[in-house]
Amino acid sequence: MLFRLEITFRKRLKMKKKEIHVGPYLYPMPVVLVGANVDKRANFMPIAWVSIVEHKPPMISISANQNHYTNKGIEENKAFSINTPDENMIIPMDYCGLKSGKETDKSSVFEVFYGESKNVPMIKESPLNLECEVVHSYDTQKGHSIFIGEIKHAYADEDVLHNGIPEISKLNPIIFSMNDNNYWKVGKHLGRAWSIGKNFELK
Amino acid sequence: MLFRLEITFRKRLKMKKKEIHVGPYLYPMPVVLVGANVDKRANFMPIAWVSIVEHKPPMISISANQNHYTNKGIEENKAFSINTPDENMIIPMDYCGLKSGKETDKSSVFEVFYGESKNVPMIKESPLNLECEVVHSYDTQKGHSIFIGEIKHAYADEDVLHNGIPEISKLNPIIFSMNDNNYWKVGKHLGRAWSIGKNFELK
Numbered sequence: 325m326l327f328r329l330e331i332t333f334r335k336r337l338k339m340k341k342k343e344i345h346v347g348p349y350l351y352p353m354p355v356v357l358v359g360a361n362v363d364k365r366a367n368f369m370p371i372a373w374v375s376i377v378e379h380k381p382p383m384i385s386i387s388a389n390q391n392h393y394t395n396k397g398i399e400e401n402k403a404f405s406i407n408t409p410d411e412n413m414i415i416p417m418d419y420c421g422l423k424s425g426k427e428t429d430k431s432s433v434f435e436v437f438y439g440e441s442k443n444v445p446m447i448k449e450s451p452l453n454l455e456c457e458v459v460h461s462y463d464t465q466k467g468h469s470i471f472i473g474e475i476k477h478a479y480a481d482e483d484v485l486h487n488g489i490p491e492i493s494k495l496n497p498i499i500f501s502m503n504d505n506n507y508w509k510v511g512k513h514l515g516r517a518w519s520i521g522k523n524f525e526l527k
Numbered sequence: 528m529l530f531r532l533e534i535t536f537r538k539r540l541k542m543k544k545k546e547i548h549v550g551p552y553l554y555p556m557p558v559v560l561v562g563a564n565v566d567k568r569a570n571f572m573p574i575a576w577v578s579i580v581e582h583k584p585p586m587i588s589i590s591a592n593q594n595h596y597t598n599k600g601i602e603e604n605k606a607f608s609i610n611t612p613d614e615n616m617i618i619p620m621d622y623c624g625l626k627s628g629k630e631t632d633k634s635s636v637f638e639v640f641y642g643e644s645k646n647v648p649m650i651k652e653s654p655l656n657l658e659c660e661v662v663h664s665y666d667t668q669k670g671h672s673i674f675i676g677e678i679k680h681a682y683a684d685e686d687v688l689h690n691g692i693p694e695i696s697k698l699n700p701i702i703f704s705m706n707d708n709n710y711w712k713v714g715k716h717l718g719r720a721w722s723i724g725k726n727f728e729l730k
Contacts, residue, residue, distance in 0.1 A: 375553070510702055
């Protein structure tokens with residue numbers, strides 16, 4: 325397997341590069357449910373524009389359209405939650421993306437629980453929940469707000485942990501592909517990071 | 528399948544939530560090769576802390592430890608590239624994470640090409656390349672710099688396109704799971720976004 329990958333990695337050199345229209349091309353994207361209380365009621369939205377941005381302390385960033393109802397709650401409370409969906413949650417998760425909290429009360433889609441912070445709603449059905457405090461925000465001037473949250477508390481179901489740390493193969497998380505709007509599972513194991521590259525020899 | 532997912536999504540309500548140590552828990556993460564010229568020589572690093580943050584114009588953010596050699600090049604040129612690795616590139620990609628440009632000249636790991644901007648190196652072996660101009664940067668004060676780049680040009684191999692847009696199943700991109708440091712493939716299709724949720728009925 326390793327040998328095959330190594331010898332074929334230059335196969336694309338024969339192909340001709342083509343300039344294409346610019347777009348939000350990142351593959352794959354994770355998808356999470358972001359939670360916030362808006363006017364004291366829990367609201368959730370699926371977000372694929374999410375990234376870890378700092379290690380110690382851990383920080384996570386999200387980018388969300390300023391029209392989203394959830395944004396109002398994040399700004400009110402200076403806090404939000406990140407709820408990792410299990411693939412079994414795909415239907416209610418997508419429902420949260422179809423309906424805005426402006427018209428639909430989404431507080432009963434999931435069972436809501438609160439942690440240390442009493443104004444950050446989290447999803448009980450979700451195997452992993454992060455309670456985040458906004459430490460910085462940035463307006464792109466083109467419609468989206470980026471919120472950087474410090475992860476203050478983390479909660480998980482015991483069965484998704486390995487040595488106390490959540491494990492991807494136990495979480496069954498969901499992948500999003502933008503532009504064609506599809507959800508996918510995580511597939512086969514490919515190799516170990518900071519390890520498989522030791523087999524590379526620079527010519 | 529849909530029915531099974533729907534009826535089992537509340538199965539976790541029986542489980543007990545446990546507070547765990549905070550950490551950079553985002554599952555899954557994409558992994559891309561970020562490129563920049565440092566002292567006029569092409570350098571590349573794998574980055575999993577990456578996210579789209581704006582649609583029109585498309586913008587992408589990366590967060591990178593300030594010790595990285597590539598950061599120097601991004602700051603010098605106010606520009607970087609995002610190169611989506613095909614799974615065949617996993618060994619040289621991981622190699623780029625094992626070696627720093629401070630000690631190892633990584634300019635010959637891949638075949639480098641340039642687009643409109645003559646100072647943004649891109650990887651020919653990679654099926655999708657984005658040429659980005661830094662529009663904003665943010666220092667987390669804890670070791671990492673966040674760079675937000677506007678995607679000014681995009682280049683792709685013809686065989687990964689569907690109606691002119693890159694398609695995840697043709698790209699064979701790589702998923703990273705942090706904390707246990709593993710690479711994975713994208714797996715099975717789960718459903719259509721902004722669609723599958725129409726099957727949900729709020730009780």
